[in-house]
Amino acid sequence: MSKQVYRWRPSSGLLCATCGGAKSTQAAVCRTCFAANRWREELEPANCVECGEPLPIRRDPRMTVHRECKGRYDYKRRRSLPSYLEASRKRQQARLRDPARRAILLGNSRTLRRQKRRRIRQQVLHAYGGACACCGERTNEFLAVDHIGGGGNKHRKALGKWGESFYRWLCDQGFPPGYRLLCHNCNFARGRYGYCPHEHAAAALVGD
Numbered sequence: 581m582s583k584q585v586y587r588w589r590p591s592s593g594l595l596c597a598t599c600g601g602a603k604s605t606q607a608a609v610c611r612t613c614f615a616a617n618r619w620r621e622e623l624e625p626a627n628c629v630e631c632g633e634p635l636p637i638r639r640d641p642r643m644t645v646h647r648e649c650k651g652r653y654d655y656k657r658r659r660s661l662p663s664y665l666e667a668s669r670k671r672q673q674a675r676l677r678d679p680a681r682r683a684i685l686l687g688n689s690r691t692l693r694r695q696k697r698r699r700i701r702q703q704v705l706h707a708y709g710g711a712c713a714c715c716g717e718r719t720n721e722f723l724a725v726d727h728i729g730g731g732g733n734k735h736r737k738a739l740g741k742w743g744e745s746f747y748r749w750l751c752d753q754g755f756p757p758g759y760r761l762l763c764h765n766c767n768f769a770r771g772r773y774g775y776c777p778h779e780h781a782a783a784a785l786v787g788d
Contacts, residue, residue: 596610623639623641626644628644628645628646628649629644629645629653630645630646630649630650630652630653631645631646631649633646697744700744700747700748700751701720701744701747702720703747703751704725704747704750704751704755705720705723705761707750707755708725708755708759708760708761709760709761710723710761711723711761712761712762712763712766713726713760713761713762714762714763714766714776714778714779715763715765715766715776715778717763717766719763722763722764722765723761723762723763723764724761724762724763724764724767725746725747725750725759725760725761726759726760726761726762726767726770727758727759728758728759728760729758766778
């Protein structure tokens with residue numbers, strides 16, 4: 581379909597080539613028709629690539645976005661260009677080359693990761709009672725998650741999750757049953773000797 585561009589076609593007459601009304605410029609159309617895009621041909625219906633709303637029927641064939649959407653569209657397009665990504669990567673590398681700024685950035689990220697790990701672990705400990713199921717120890721640093729039926733190492737290896745990732749898995753699963761909290765002493769004794777000395781001490785007290 582040929583494009584009728586009257587804007588750049590001077591006219592010696594005083595009548596608009598579109599509506600036939602009077603015009604005061606050397607252009608082929610009057611200002612009213614030019615503002616309303618009446619000087620353009622009708623094109624096939626199309627939608628704006630940014631907002632999805634229909635574009636005007638009379639428009640520039642190269643038009644793909646509304647005028648009010650063009651700023652957002654150009655911004656997203658620039659950020660997806662390889663040149664922009666490369667420039668962003670170089671800026672980040674330049675910031676990391678500065679020793680003082682590198683210390684601040686890495687220190688902040690490490691602090692945030694440490695706080696996140698502690699928060700997830702605290703949620704797991706609280707969900708499973710917050711105390712050792714054998715001796716009653718309540719100090720968080722001394723507690724660990726234990727599989728009640730044993731086989732914790734095989735289970736974690738099958739899941740491929742250890743430490744923080746295993747705690748996160750427990751949170752995602754809604755803290756399933758079959759787990760308990762043991763202090764490191766009780767957990768080590770059960771794994772090494774098959775029993776905990778606290779059990780023998782409690783049995784002796786009951787026998788007396």
